[in-house]
Amino acid sequence: xxxxxxxxxxxxxxxxxxxxxxxxxxxxxxxxxxxxxxxxxxxxxxxxxxxxxxxxxxxxxxxxxxxxxxxxxxxxxxxxxxxxxxxxxxxxxxxxxxxxxxxxxxxxxxxxxxxxxxxxxxxxxxxxxxxxxxxxxxxxxxxxxxxxxxxxxxxxxxxxxxxxxxxxxxxxxxxxxxxxxxxxxx
Numbered sequence: 001x002x003x004x005x006x007x008x009x010x011x012x013x014x015x016x017x018x019x020x021x022x023x024x025x026x027x028x029x030x031x032x033x034x035x036x037x038x039x040x041x042x043x044x045x046x047x048x049x050x051x052x053x054x055x056x057x058x059x060x061x062x063x064x065x066x067x068x069x070x071x072x073x074x075x076x077x078x079x080x081x082x083x084x085x086x087x088x089x090x091x092x093x094x095x096x097x098x099x100x101x102x103x104x105x106x107x108x109x110x111x112x113x114x115x116x117x118x119x120x121x122x123x124x125x126x127x128x129x130x131x132x133x134x135x136x137x138x139x140x141x142x143x144x145x146x147x148x149x150x151x152x153x154x155x156x157x158x159x160x161x162x163x164x165x166x167x168x169x170x171x172x173x174x175x176x177x178x179x180x181x182x183x184x185x186x
Contacts, residue, residue: 008075008098010045016054016062018045019093028098031070053077053096062094067101074101111171115158124151129168 008025012018026035029048038044050056055063064079075098082093108126117125120141127137134152138145156162159170 005100007100008096010049010053010096010098012049012054012094012096014092014094016046016049016056016094018042018049021045025096025098028068028070028073028075049096054079054094064096068098075099076101108171115155117155117158121151121155121158124148125155125167125171128152128164129171 006022006024008022008028010018010021010025023035026038026041026045029045029052030038035041052068053065055065057063062079062081065077068075068077078097078099080095080097082095105126108129109122112122112125123141124137127140132140134145134148137148141148152164152167155167159167161167161170
């Protein structure tokens with residue numbers, strides 16, 4: 001799996017031959033193969049581009065795929081046509097961008113990382129964000145509602161908020177207004 005979350009970038013000519021690319025693109029397309037083991041990177045990229053990223057229709061038009069999976073990671077494929085002169089439509093380049101799509105759970109886990117939540121606190125917050133009540137969270141985690149409320153109180157202290165909605169607001173980056181702790185007991 002690629003070591004960073006940098007987007008992959010590939011520039012191809014009108015025949016889908018790679019002109020330029022960054023290391024992130026090569027890592028994304030090569031996974032699980034180690035990049036250093038690929039002998040002819042340009043040929044490797046050309047094959048991957050034709051097989052998984054772009055398709056050429058019978059009329060010569062290029063169609064872009066929507067998503068590329070690299071291991072468990074998913075990347076959105078975006079292609080941009082560039083460099084075509086009006087006099088010669090067939091001579092152009094295509095810029096391909098592979099941007100990582102984070103699942104909601106990974107996004108939430110990364111967002112909550114600075115708060116140093118325990119695994120159980122993290123599970124509780126994930127269910128809270130899904131809109132579950134304390135009773136429903138308790139049922140899902142097979143714990144008592146009082147334990148759920150205790151987890152939420154600990155999360156509130158760590159996140160410096162005073163309400164359940166304050167937790168959600170902190171996650172989405174909204175300013176948290178002073179509120180009562182009454183909704184903790186719902």
